[in-house]
Amino acid sequence: MNIKFCNQCGHEVKYQVPEGDDKPRAICQSCYTIQYENPKIVNACIIEHQGKILLGKRTIEPRKGYWNVPAGFMENGESTRNGATREVKEELLADLKNITLFGVYNIIQRNQVHVYFRAELAHENYGPGAETSEVKLFAPEEIPWDQLAFPVGITALKRYIKEMQTGDFTIKEEDIIIDYEMLKQYNFNS
Ligand SMILES: [Zn+2]
Numbered sequence: 001m002n003i004k005f006c007n008q009c010g011h012e013v014k015y016q017v018p019e020g021d022d023k024p025r026a027i028c029q030s031c032y033t034i035q036y037e038n039p040k041i042v043n044a045c046i047i048e049h050q051g052k053i054l055l056g057k058r059t060i061e062p063r064k065g066y067w068n069v070p071a072g073f074m075e076n077g078e079s080t081r082n083g084a085t086r087e088v089k090e091e092l093l094a095d096l097k098n099i100t101l102f103g104v105y106n107i108i109q110r111n112q113v114h115v116y117f118r119a120e121l122a123h124e125n126y127g128p129g130a131e132t133s134e135v136k137l138f139a140p141e142e143i144p145w146d147q148l149a150f151p152v153g154i155t156a157l158k159r160y161i162k163e164m165q166t167g168d169f170t171i172k173e174e175d176i177i178i179d180y181e182m183l184k185q186y187n188f189n190s
Contacts, residue, residue, distance in 0.1 A: 006031060006035070068150065071153070
């Protein structure tokens with residue numbers, strides 16, 4: 001129940017179940033436009049270079065100052081793959097090769113679907129771009145797990161590290177359950 005006003009005419013909306021539907025929708029009380037709310041897609045990419053993982057440190061909330069797998073909301077007019085490579089370029093100023101699907105993670109509590117790719121650095125040029133203060137390659141044993149930004153990134157990265165030991169990469173679809181009590185202990189603020 002997030003929407004208050006019509007995106008077409010600005011009049012107030014009311015949540016009602018449209019005829020033939022089974023869920024309340026934001027319906028404009030003037031022009032009767034229905035605004036549907038659907039999950040958002042986030043694209044991300046785990047980047048490997050000579051056995052190390054490239055991570056960026058966030059300069060924005062949520063989780064400012066924490067390390068993260070490059071990720072961001074998908075834009076209209078792009079593919080999931082293009083979204084992931086665009087985020088990598090924007091945040092880490094890096095180019096990729098050998099891009100492959102790695103996992104699909106549903107965060108039902110946030111109405112988000114995260115599509116994770118894996119890739120290698122195309123060349124050794126990288127650095128802090130938008131929303132990033134520092135970019136660094138981490139050997140698996142150097143990854144600062146308690147300074148990673150988000151549970152989904154931790155889940156994906158843990159599987160990646162495990163699978164890179166044998167080189168037998170899989171593609172998985174998983175639900176990420178957010179434990180809000182646990183997040184409080186780690187000072188997650190969102
Ligand atoms: Zn309207």
